[in-house]
Amino acid sequence: MAFLEKYLNNAAPTGYEWNGQKIWMDYLKPYVDEFITDSYGTAVGVINPKAKYKVVIEGHADEISWYVNYITDNGLLYVIRNGGSDHQIAPSKWVNIHTDKGIVKGVFGWPAIHTRNKGKEEPPKLDNIFIDVGCTTKKEVEALGVHVGCVITYPDEFHVLNKDKFVCRAIDNRAGGFMIAEVARLLHENNVKLPFGLYVTNSVQEEIGLRGAEMITQTIQPDVAIVTDVCHDTTTPMINKKTQGETKMGDGPVISYAPAVQNRLRERIIETAEKKKIPFQRMASSRSTGTDTDAFAYSNGGVPSALISLPLRYMHTTVETVHKNDVENVIRLIYETLLTIKDGETFSYFD
Numbered sequence: 001m002a003f004l005e006k007y008l009n010n011a012a013p014t015g016y017e018w019n020g021q022k023i024w025m026d027y028l029k030p031y032v033d034e035f036i037t038d039s040y041g042t043a044v045g046v047i048n049p050k051a052k053y054k055v056v057i058e059g060h061a062d063e064i065s066w067y068v069n070y071i072t073d074n075g076l077l078y079v080i081r082n083g084g085s086d087h088q089i090a091p092s093k094w095v096n097i098h099t100d101k102g103i104v105k106g107v108f109g110w111p112a113i114h115t116r117n118k119g120k121e122e123p124p125k126l127d128n129i130f131i132d133v134g135c136t137t138k139k140e141v142e143a144l145g146v147h148v149g150c151v152i153t154y155p156d157e158f159h160v161l162n163k164d165k166f167v168c169r170a171i172d173n174r175a176g177g178f179m180i181a182e183v184a185r186l187l188h189e190n191n192v193k194l195p196f197g198l199y200v201t202n203s204v205q206e207e208i209g210l211r212g213a214e215m216i217t218q219t220i221q222p223d224v225a226i227v228t229d230v231c232h233d234t235t236t237p238m239i240n241k242k243t244q245g246e247t248k249m250g251d252g253p254v255i256s257y258a259p260a261v262q263n264r265l266r267e268r269i270i271e272t273a274e275k276k277k278i279p280f281q282r283m284a285s286s287r288s289t290g291t292d293t294d295a296f297a298y299s300n301g302g303v304p305s306a307l308i309s310l311p312l313r314y315m316h317t318t319v320e321t322v323h324k325n326d327v328e329n330v331i332r333l334i335y336e337t338l339l340t341i342k343d344g345e346t347f348s349y350f351d
Contacts, residue, residue, distance in 0.1 A: 059176020083207030252279030
């Protein structure tokens with residue numbers, strides 16, 4: 001829990017993941033044989049690195065954020081997205097602006113309810129939300145070290161809600177990095193000797209197009225990939241189950257069906273869940289999963305890949321919420337599935 005809280009509270013926006021990666025690598029170090037890193041910040045802990053057959057378990061390290069895009073003459077900041085940041089939740093939020101001089105605090109301002117047109121209220125939009133850092137001129141803003149291109153994160157930190165719900169920004173997908181690290185810890189503590197190389201991979205830049213996974217899969221050239229990410233708890237109000245399917249926080253890991261998900265590998269995961277009595281749910285994705293699964297699956301001539309998701313409420317907000325039991329069961333399911341994989345297994349339909 002200490003690692004999870006420290007890891008979640010650290011800011012690691014897309015393109016600036018390295019401090020979070022250092023926290024993750026420090027925790028993982030006793031449980032792996034060596035590390036691989038790349039020039040954009042993806043980190044991989046390797047167990048049994050001399051093995052020819054390579055299995056990846058993967059999450060992504062980055063969180064959504066904003067960039068300073070324009071500074072007005074009277075010292076207000078307008079922003080653009082870095083990933084899928086939600087403009088509707090921005091008004092009245094505190095922010096951290098990352099500068100060479102350190103963190104500069106600011107707030108997303110919004111006109112008071114008394115001053116708005118009650119007949120036609122203007123909703124928050126990308127072109128009308130703004131940050132106030134307490135300055136009255138552009139020169140004053142720049143003196144703080146703030147310039148166009150500075151990245152902006154929310155400071156909201158980890159809490160436990162009603163004993164078993166984890167709440168924080170960036171659970172998407174810092175939880176994934178936590179869960180794969182816990183798999184490595186369990187393998188080490190249980191003295192498991194895998195018949196293959198295991199590449200515990202924490203990719204960068206997922207939030208802007210799966211880019212970190214796209215790069216690191218060419219470096220690793222894996223034979224199998226099991227990816228973990230988050231998915232929606234569709235029992236949340238205002239979500240249509242007819243279009244989004246039904247997956248619920250607390251009901252177990254979610255196993256995906258999609259063209260990128262290799263069917264035989266997925267069935268192995270399901271068989272493992274059933275045999276070990278791990279609760280699970282199913283989800284179908286049209287065309288792509290929208291996760292790093294797609295990057296691994298369609299690389300290196302095709303890599304058998306599967307997706308195990310953690311159901312989450314309030315995605316891309318500062319109060320992303322998951323159930324403790326689901327976190328534990330995703331860890332168990334990945335761990336138990338690894339124990340079933342044989343050296344050289346192809347998962348081919350034609351074997």
